[in-house]
Amino acid sequence: MSFKEAAAEIIREMTKDADWIREPLVGFADVSSPKIRELKASVAKDHLLPEDVLPEATIILSYFLPFTREAGDCNKEGDFPSQRWADLYNATNALIAEINDALVSRLQEAGIAAAVPAGGFDTELLMSRWSQRHIAEAAGLGTFGLNNMLITRVGSMGRYGSVVTALKEPADLPETTERCLAKAGGKCRVCIERCPTGALTEDGFNRKACYVICKKAEEELGADVCGKCAVAVPCAVIAEKH
Ligand code: B12
Numbered sequence: 001m002s003f004k005e006a007a008a009e010i011i012r013e014m015t016k017d018a019d020w021i022r023e024p025l026v027g028f029a030d031v032s033s034p035k036i037r038e039l040k041a042s043v044a045k046d047h048l049l050p051e052d053v054l055p056e057a058t059i060i061l062s063y064f065l066p067f068t069r070e071a072g073d074c075n076k077e078g079d080f081p082s083q084r085w086a087d088l089y090n091a092t093n094a095l096i097a098e099i100n101d102a103l104v105s106r107l108q109e110a111g112i113a114a115a116v117p118a119g120g121f122d123t124e125l126l127m128s129r130w131s132q133r134h135i136a137e138a139a140g141l142g143t144f145g146l147n148n149m150l151i152t153r154v155g156s157m158g159r160y161g162s163v164v165t166a167l168k169e170p171a172d173l174p175e176t177t178e179r180c181l182a183k184a185g186g187k188c189r190v191c192i193e194r195c196p197t198g199a200l201t202e203d204g205f206n207r208k209a210c211y212v213i214c215k216k217a218e219e220e221l222g223a224d225v226c227g228k229c230a231v232a233v234p235c236a237v238i239a240e241k242h
């Protein structure tokens with residue numbers, strides 16, 4: 001069994017009681033691929049490179065925990081996030097930390113070096129030095145939509161995690177499928193219409209405007225969430241075709 005399959009099995013097992021999470025996706029990004037080498041230029045000057053996290057890095061394992069439609073339904077009404085959406089955010093954060101630890105342990109048991117990049121973000125710049133979405137994009141998990149979310153083949157509503165490894169397995173290539181209906185030339189602008197702060201426009205994403213509502217939610221609900229652009233929109237949940 002490849003480690004990609006093993007990782008999917010570990011994540012599946014660890015999320016089996018989390019009824020808001022669907023079948024996980026796992027992708028591998030080659031540390032020498034263009035999207036990874038360009039991170040400082042395309043995302044942020046101080047973005048970390050994989051070798052800053054693990055000197056012998058070869059592959060970044062990126063995974064996506066897609067949420068169920070029902071999980072999104074709890075947050076579709078009104079202009080302020082629901083308590084359940086905030087609770088799911090916190091519960092998913094805890095799961096991501098546990099999954100990362102389990103993946104690192106499994107790799108180290110097999111004699112393969114692995115490390116988890118530091119989490120968190122600068123609350124002034126509102127940026128992290130490790131952009132999970134860009135790593136996931138490089139690992140072939142999806143493409144960016146107008147809602148600024150990375151849209152995977154199973155949808156955009158969900159959360160990402162990643163582990164830097166010294167694995168010697170084939171990597172994935174970035175996807176080219178355009179899943180955002182607007183970017184594909186259609187009329188959909190549902191995410192923009194649903195955004196209560198005006199943070200999302202045709203011209204891009206204003207993270208400071210978005211943070212106003214997320215900060216309020218942190219004070220009132222215990223998590224810096226909103227997510228109106230990510231739930232009950234056409235790209236939130238995409239059923240996989242078999
Ligand atoms: C800081 C942060 C925030 C801040 C600041 C917003 C921001 N910068 O994204 C606040 C608190 C406001 C926030 C809000 C939200 N966040 Co947040 N956040 C992060 C965090 C910690 C870092 C993001 C970061 O610094 N990225 C680097 C910057 C430069 O990238 P960027 O702002 O996304 O801008 C780039 C893209 O726009 C990109 N891009 C490239 N091509 C294209 C094409 C198009 C058309 C567009 C629009 C963009 C685009 O280029 C830009 C510049 O490089 C990440 C976790 C992580 N470590 O990655 C989670 C993360 C991005 N957040 C996430 C989520 C879910 C949310 C919320 C929905 C909140 C919620 N849970 O209810 C909202 C969504 C806001 C939005 N529409 O993007 C998820 C996204 C999952 C997904 N499916 O994409 C992440 C990845 C967390 C995770 N572990 O999964 N977040």
Ligand code: SF4
Binds near residue numbers: 179
């Ligand atoms: S809601 Fe529509 S316009 Fe917005 S990202 Fe999804 S598909 Fe694109």
Ligand code: SF4
Binds near residue numbers: 200226
């Ligand atoms: S999280 Fe809320 S405020 Fe931020 S872009 Fe999405 S809908 Fe707008």
